[in-house]
Amino acid sequence: MSTQNEPRSDLVAAPSRLPKRELALFAALLVVVLGVYAVMGGAYSTRMLVEAACYAILALGLTIQWGYAGQFNAGVMGFVALGGFSAMLFSVPVNEAFWASELPGELGLALLYLVAAVLVVVGATRLDRLGLPKRWRTLIAVVVAVLLYLVVMSELRSVTEEIHSRVDFVGGLGLPAWTGWIVGGALAGGMGYFIGKICLGLRSDYLAIATLGIAEIIKAFLKNSEWLTRGTATVSPLPWPTPGPAELGFTLARALYLSLTAVIIAAIFFLLHRAYHAPWGRMIRAIRDNEISSAAMGKDINRRRLEIFVLGCILMGIGGGVLGSFNSLFDPQGYLPLNHTFLVLVMVILGGPGNNLGTIFGAVAVYIIWIMSEPLALFLMHFAADIGQAWFGWDSPGNLDSRALQARVFVIGLLITLVLRFAPKGLLPEKVKYHD
Amino acid sequence: MNELVFFINNVVIAGSVSGSIYAIGAVGVTLVFSIMRFAHFAHADMMTFGAFMVLLLTLLFPGAGDAVGLPTAVVMLPLAMLFTALLAVGIDRAFYKPLRAHGVKPIVMVIGSLGVTLMLQGLIRLFAGTGGQSLYVDDRKEILRLALPFEGARAPIVITEPQIILFVLTIAAVVSLHLFLTRSRLGKAMRAMSDNPDLAQASGININLIVAVTWIIAGGLATIAGTLLSLDVTFKPDLSFFILLPIFAAAIVGGVGHPFGAIAGGFVVGFAETLAVFNWSVLLRPFRDSLPEWLAQAGNLAFVGTEYKIVVPFFILVAILVWRPTGIFKGKVI
Numbered sequence: 001m002s003t004q005n006e007p008r009s010d011l012v013a014a015p016s017r018l019p020k021r022e023l024a025l026f027a028a029l030l031v032v033v034l035g036v037y038a039v040m041g042g043a044y045s046t047r048m049l050v051e052a053a054c055y056a057i058l059a060l061g062l063t064i065q066w067g068y069a070g071q072f073n074a075g076v077m078g079f080v081a082l083g084g085f086s087a088m089l090f091s092v093p094v095n096e097a098f099w100a101s102e103l104p105g106e107l108g109l110a111l112l113y114l115v116a117a118v119l120v121v122v123g124a125t126r127l128d129r130l131g132l133p134k135r136w137r138t139l140i141a142v143v144v145a146v147l148l149y150l151v152v153m154s155e156l157r158s159v160t161e162e163i164h165s166r167v168d169f170v171g172g173l174g175l176p177a178w179t180g181w182i183v184g185g186a187l188a189g190g191m192g193y194f195i196g197k198i199c200l201g202l203r204s205d206y207l208a209i210a211t212l213g214i215a216e217i218i219k220a221f222l223k224n225s226e227w228l229t230r231g232t233a234t235v236s237p238l239p240w241p242t243p244g245p246a247e248l249g250f251t252l253a254r255a256l257y258l259s260l261t262a263v264i265i266a267a268i269f270f271l272l273h274r275a276y277h278a279p280w281g282r283m284i285r286a287i288r289d290n291e292i293s294s295a296a297m298g299k300d301i302n303r304r305r306l307e308i309f310v311l312g313c314i315l316m317g318i319g320g321g322v323l324g325s326f327n328s329l330f331d332p333q334g335y336l337p338l339n340h341t342f343l344v345l346v347m348v349i350l351g352g353p354g355n356n357l358g359t360i361f362g363a364v365a366v367y368i369i370w371i372m373s374e375p376l377a378l379f380l381m382h383f384a385a386d387i388g389q390a391w392f393g394w395d396s397p398g399n400l401d402s403r404a405l406q407a408r409v410f411v412i413g414l415l416i417t418l419v420l421r422f423a424p425k426g427l428l429p430e431k432v433k434y435h436d
Numbered sequence: 437m438n439e440l441v442f443f444i445n446n447v448v449i450a451g452s453v454s455g456s457i458y459a460i461g462a463v464g465v466t467l468v469f470s471i472m473r474f475a476h477f478a479h480a481d482m483m484t485f486g487a488f489m490v491l492l493l494t495l496l497f498p499g500a501g502d503a504v505g506l507p508t509a510v511v512m513l514p515l516a517m518l519f520t521a522l523l524a525v526g527i528d529r530a531f532y533k534p535l536r537a538h539g540v541k542p543i544v545m546v547i548g549s550l551g552v553t554l555m556l557q558g559l560i561r562l563f564a565g566t567g568g569q570s571l572y573v574d575d576r577k578e579i580l581r582l583a584l585p586f587e588g589a590r591a592p593i594v595i596t597e598p599q600i601i602l603f604v605l606t607i608a609a610v611v612s613l614h615l616f617l618t619r620s621r622l623g624k625a626m627r628a629m630s631d632n633p634d635l636a637q638a639s640g641i642n643i644n645l646i647v648a649v650t651w652i653i654a655g656g657l658a659t660i661a662g663t664l665l666s667l668d669v670t671f672k673p674d675l676s677f678f679i680l681l682p683i684f685a686a687a688i689v690g691g692v693g694h695p696f697g698a699i700a701g702g703f704v705v706g707f708a709e710t711l712a713v714f715n716w717s718v719l720l721r722p723f724r725d726s727l728p729e730w731l732a733q734a735g736n737l738a739f740v741g742t743e744y745k746i747v748v749p750f751f752i753l754v755a756i757l758v759w760r761p762t763g764i765f766k767g768k769v770i
Contacts, residue, residue: 072543074477074550150737198754202761204543205475206688210757212477213681213750224743337677342554345547403562410558416551417531420544 022357022428029365036368043250048371049364050254053261054323056363058340059347060268060356061315066345067354067430068281069308070288071200074208077340078215079313081332082191083184083320085222085229088172088330090180091239095171103163107170110156117148160227169230177241181321188317189310191218196309201302207309215341222332229332236329261322265360268315272356284308285354285432342412343370349419351426358428373411377404439719441591447710453599453668454682455706456606460661461679462686462698463613464654470630470693471650472532474545479658479683480676481556482520486659487666488560488673489516491571509571510601513663517656524655525648527552533647553676560673568670571663598667605660610699613653617695622649630693678746682709685749689756691763700764709748712739 037045058076065071073079098104124141128134163170195214199207222229229235242260245253275281286294287301295301324330343366351362381404419426461483468476493512501508535548580600581592617623622645629636629646637643665679666672686705690697716737740747756763 070541070543072547149739198757202757204541205546206757206761208477208543208546209475209681209684209688210750210753212677213746213753216677216681216746217744217750220744220746224741338554342550345550349547402566406558406561406566408558410555410562413551413554413556413558416554417548420540420548420551421531421534424538424540424544 022361025361025427029361032365032368036372043254046251046254046258048368050258050261050326051323051371052364052367053258053265054319054326055344055347055367056265056360057261057268057319057322058316058344059351059359059363060265060272061312061319062344062348063351063353063356063359064272064315065309065312066348067352067359068276068284068288069305070204071305071309071312072204072208073211073309073312074341075211075213075215076316076344077335077337078211078218079188079191079316080320080323080340081215081218081222081335082188083181083317083322084324084327084330084335085332086184086187086317087177087180087321087324088229088235088238090173090175090183091177091325092172092174092235093239094174095167095169098163098167098170101167103159103167106159107163110152110159113152113155117152120148121145160225163227169227169235177239177321177325180325181318184321185314185317188320189314192310192313193306196306200305200309215337219332219335222335229330232331232333234329234331238325238328238330240325240328257326261326264318264322269356269360276356338409338412342416343367346412346415346419349416349426350423352428352430353426354430355426355428358426358430361428362426370408373408374405377407380404381407438591439721441593442718443714445591445594447707447714449593449595449599451707451710452703453602453706454709455703456602457661457665457668457702458682458686458706459699459702460606460609460657460664461683462690462702463609463695464657464661465683466687466690466692466695466698467626467650468654469687471626471647472536472545474542474549475684476654477546477549477680478527478553478556479654480680481553481560482524482655482658483662483665483679484560484673484676485523485556485662486516486520486655487571487662487671488564489519489659490663490666491564491569491671494571506601507572507577507597507667509663509667513660516663517659520659521652521655524651524658528647528651557674557676564671564673566673568672570670571666596668598664602664602668605664609657609660613657613695616653622646626650681746681753682706682749685753685756688753689763691765694763694765697763697765705749705752708752709745712748713742713745714738 033045033049036048040048058080061079062073062076065073121141121144124144125137127137127140132140191214195207195210199210223231225231226233240253240257242256243253247253248256283294283299284304286297287299287304291301327334344363347362347366348359349362350366351360352358378401381401461479464482465476465479468474468479490509490512493515494508497512498508500511504511531548531552532545535545578597580595580597582595583592617627625636625641626646626649628639629641629643633643636646665675682705683702686701687698688701689704690699690701720737
């Protein structure tokens with residue numbers, strides 16, 4: 001291979017120079033943020049920064065999957081929704097009416113049935129160890145699974161309908177929000193383990209397809225489980241772990257929340273930085289760059305891939321929890337592939353996959369552009385409609401505003417293709433150090 | 437007897453309708469997969485784009501259908517296929533070809549196609565709005581009710597005109613694709629390229645031509661699938677991610693790179709969906725007296741509710757990836 005002799009453009013010497021590019025980009029970002037503060041006022045701008053910070057956590061999750069390991073997760077939305085759901089479930093006040101009735105017992109019994117059914121099915125799949133032919137084992141397992149599924153589902157359905165009609169929904173646990181964030185990370189990680197276990201040994205495209213599917217399924221589940229999430233009726237307000245706007249006023253409360261997210265990001269950043277430069281990080285990158293050679297070195301490729309995929313999903317779950325708590329509203333329909341998957345993707349590939357600093361830069365910069373593009377798109381659309389009416393007598397359709405927002409979908413798509421084409425390594429490329 | 441008619445209406449007909457649509461969509465996906473080796477996520481929006489072209493043409497020439505005796509949308513289909521095929525080739529030239537020239541990994545092509553899908557979505561919704569629209573602008577949907585010549589069958593079998601057109605077009609598309617792939621020079625070159633791209637190139641096959649032909653076929657098939665879906669229900673600009681999963685599941689079930697496997701996979705997924713959503717207690721109703729009470733009392737014996745329909749293709753996808761990742765017909769691309 002000729003590439004081995006030529007110096008690679010992305011290699012830098014180990015002694016660090018003054019990071020001019022990083023300084024310039026972050027200085028420009030600071031100027032933009034200050035500009036937004038000057039124009040839009042403190043409360044609005046701080047809210048924007050908090051949301052950008054939450055997105056930065058999601059982007060860090062995606063950057064370790066895509067940048068460190070080359071796995072493409074097309075279902076960030078699902079993991080974000082799981083985090084938001086968990087934040088809601090843990091932090092919302094306890095629903096006394098539910099716990100006072102006999103429903104918790106019935107629900108617990110139905111869930112026990114579910115666990116028992118799962119155990120029976122798992123047992124049925126192990127029947128071949130008792131000497132049963134494999135064909136019979138599969139047949140028995142499938143039949144038992146279908147029957148138990150129907151029984152347990154009808155049991156669960158009757159209990160959940162009862163809950164929804166009598167006490168609205170199960171309510172929360174009344175715990176501090178951060179417990180929900182942690183459990184949200186665990187839930188997302190568990191889901192990631194399930195998906196990764198199935199798809200990571202196969203073609204990389206299959207992971208994208210499966211994650212896209214699981215995201216829609218999670219959304220459908222959260223939307224239709226009225227007994228658990230109130231579905232389209234939404235749950236609000238979600239309490240904050242920091243003092244809320246009622247006590248401190250909007251700007252100060254949001255600034256406090258921002259500092260909390262900044263601490264979380266700093267902790268994640270520090271840990272990821274250490275992991276990246278540790279032998280573990282080198283191993284992950286070696287697997288990304290050349291699977292076969294790292295397998296020949298004795299690395300367990302699928303296990304490492306699963307590790308990093310689950311880690312990324314955990315970060316997305318935590319980020320989703322932080323974002324959900326901040327929005328103070330749990331609305332399953334508010335989770336959109338565009339806002340919660342592709343926006344994060346643009347942040348990562350524009351900022352620099354594999355470069356944590358670049359990812360954080362990308363998250364804040366892209367989020368500001370995204371937020372600012374809404375009034376801009378509306379303005380441009382009305383402008384075009386006015387010109388069309390004045391010059392050509394063209395009657396603009398009524399739902400102009402909703403269509404103007406669709407123009408942003410186009411811009412995000414264009415941005416993805418352009419970045420892949422012209423700046424595949426992002427604005428702050430990953431630096432591969434070499435040691436003489 | 438009425439229960440059986442109900443079963444035919446709700447499972448046999450509905451299953452073959454969605455099965456045909458998934459099959460035609462999956463053939464396009466699997467062809468792109470086998471020639472260019474990446475999962476083309478923009479396929480669903482190409483379908484929407486094709487249906488949108490049909491809608492535009494139907495609005496322009498609302499009377500054209502009466503002259504032939506078919507719905508206007510079907511008459512406009514060939515023209516829309518042409519436009520969509522041109523769009524597909526243009527997209528390839530503008531966005532995928534530069535990426536291929538850089539020699540990127542397939543997964544980067546996937547992300548590129550996601551960018552394309554968002555662009556198409558944005559454009560379609562910008563011009564078509566976000567609401568649903570019927571493709572029947574000037575003419576109306578004919579519904580045929582076939583009464584069964586049996587005692588006790590009072591309910592008729594209901595089939596609509598677009599569904600009949602759908603079956604005819606599906607068969608025509610499959611047969612012509614089969615003839616193209618097995619008889620024509622280009623089709624054989626395509627198969628050669630999907631088997632071994634390097635060998636195909638070395639033996640003098642024009643890769644660029646094959647890629648262009650693949651996109652033309654994919655675009656044309658996407659138009660057919662999108663239009664038939666819109667004829668059967670309504671034109672919806674925002675179904676892309678919902679239709680994408682069943683189509684990919686169909687392509688993977690059939691074995692990626694296998695056009696005929698994709699057709700089989702499409703019907704597997706389509707029937708699985710309708711069977712899972714079907715309320716089985718309807719079929720038990722005639723035997724109500726002889727059944728144990730707990731079974732006779734069960735009002736809803738559907739496996740999943742209609743709101744969880746998307747779980748079915750996902751479950752099939754997971755099952756096939758666990759048990760047989762190459763698909764039932766041993767696909768070429770693993």
